[in-house]
Amino acid sequence: MSCYKGKYTDELIATANYIGTPGKGILAADESTGTIGKRLSSINVENVESNRRALRELLFTTPGALECLSGVILFEETLYQKSAAGKPFVDVLKEGGVIPGIKVDKGTVELPGTNGETTTQGLDGLAQRCQQYYTAGARFAKWRAVLKIGPNEPSQLAINENANGLARYAIICQQNGLVPIVEPEILVDGSHDIEKCADVTERVLAAVYKALNDHHVLLEGTLLKPNMVTPGSEAPKVAPEVIAEYTVRALQRTMPAAVPAVVFLSGGQSEEEATRNLNAMNRLKTKKPWSLTFSFGRALQQSTLKAWAGKEENIPKAQAAFLSRCKANSDATLGKYEGGASLGEGASESLHVKDYKY
């Protein structure tokens, strides 16, 4: 058989297509307990389960926000949590027309013999975990591989190892009913120019799709979560239109039309930057046989967090900020963002953290 064909084939294809619905995208709310702790401490909120639950409830119950979303990626803890009124988050999302997804990787470890390059763990027991997550209501999964640009990086070893890991993860997900989001993030850290980023991105994506094909992954039932093609964080910035051209060209050169959608990561861009870049891509007149949409974490939540500051009386203000970013990105998927989404405090703030560890 040329690729996966089994009881989940139709559902995988339908889910992947739905995620790419024009006007919608993904909220990445799958911060691990450790990472969400960093967010909470930045607004002086204690990292306890009730606070983590409260933050996610704030997001999921924002009136009007769910219409801008096709999916939400959850951390395992959140998959089993409920709203204050006792309704499972999974049901809150489903009733709002939003598909729950689940982070399934177990973080990165260093590759010995390299200059700090990593591979991602999580294949052991993955099949069983996917089955459990499917039972709990999840219909897509996410696994983040990380690569960096340096004088000798990414090495062929790092590319091969991460591509292979993504392919193994992807086919296991499909066998167990979850659409795999394939995320080969090339970190923005560095002083390289946009040409270098384009070159590396194209090489990495070529290797990723070769691995997916070798492992018989059903491309129609997958999504790609790549970095946008940009200059390094320490290099001079360029206009959104330039980012759009380089990014779309990289995808034209590597991503088969069978994949229904690209869900970009924001990787440290400010909320406003990420939206403008996505908008520019959707305005570009060129061959784009896939949807181009968002899967943003920090770039959807930053101003919301600041507005909330952990206080119940701030919830309406925080939800307004969240809705504003959701709408802005929804417009961006249609190429209709005109700017001026009421800039909440922090919307233009760069979210880049050097050598960011999830």
Add this chain to the structure above:
Amino acid sequence: MAACTTFVKLNASSSSWIGQQSFNQRACAFPSRSRVSVVRASSSGSYTDELVKTAKSIASPGRGILAIDESNATCGKRLASIGLDNTEVNRQAYRQLLLTTPGLGDYISGAILFEETLYQSTTDGKKFVDCLRDECIVPGIKVDKGLSPLPGSNNESWCQGLDGLASRSAEYYKQGARFAKWRTVVSIPCGPSALAVKEAAWGLARYAAISQDNGLVPIVEPEILLDGDHPIERTLEVAEQVWAEVFYYLAENNVVFEGILLKPSMVTSGAEHKEKASPETIAKYTLTMLRRRVPPAVPGIMFLSGGQSEVEATLNLNAMNQSPNPWHVSFSYARALQNSVLKTWQGRPENAEAAQMALLVRAKANSLAQLGKYSAEGESEEAKKGMFVKGYTY
């Protein structure tokens, strides 16, 4: 469409004219629509822009490629089938008939030539490459040196021709060629073995990089032979494997995808399979394979006919163009364009005009198929005859 009316006056050497003008800039009625403002410098260096323009020009709506690059031996078989000796005079006469067909450029965007033909002229002394240029048809050149047995494989072949390819390509460019073609084969009854697939893909990738470096758009042709009794699902599997390997190696060799064309076989069941698939089924499987393997950056996919009858080849192409595709989906046919022509000509000068009309009939049919508008009503019986030859060697 009238012949091109604005073009630079010819210099003594047509090649320096061609050096000044790319095909896309003239008043050929097929302007490119999307601009490529950001093109990365790659190993093809100074030719990148021209390669991209040429590829787009060949991949223009309603047009496809006429493949007349039969080696002398193979051309001899065609001539013998109508009782003609295999002499240079006869080969020249036959190619002249084809290449001077009036209005051919309405339906044909490129013509693949054999080396001998690239340097030939009409009996009036007009260079064949100039005849083509006048019709806005890009001249192309077969550059491979044929198949040999692949040691260590399961009776499979590999394609030779890399030695000296750079300098040959540069010479062909000077003579006026702007695209090249290299045909390797994969056999399903023989496996195919991983070795044969890897060699086919790697050879194509090296050829493609060298071609681009010397100004020729490479047509990438890994023909999966029709021979065999396998079902269409098996062909799909093999085709996906082959193209995954091809694109991976093309990327490794830094080939610029906006400046290549593909020449795949359609995904069909084997010639000896009990059931023949309908055009709609062939279209479905072939498009599935293309969507899974061909990056949208590739401007055109020009199918080979590989032994299908003239009408079959046209019907199948038509079925593939019933809805928009991310790449131009068209034809690069040899036998499926020439069969009726040969039979009409019979080597007799008094039949030349009728033979040229026969070529236009087939070319127009395939042009309509490229636009998804073809109907098989009124096609002759001759055109429907299959041309599969078991174990066919080029």
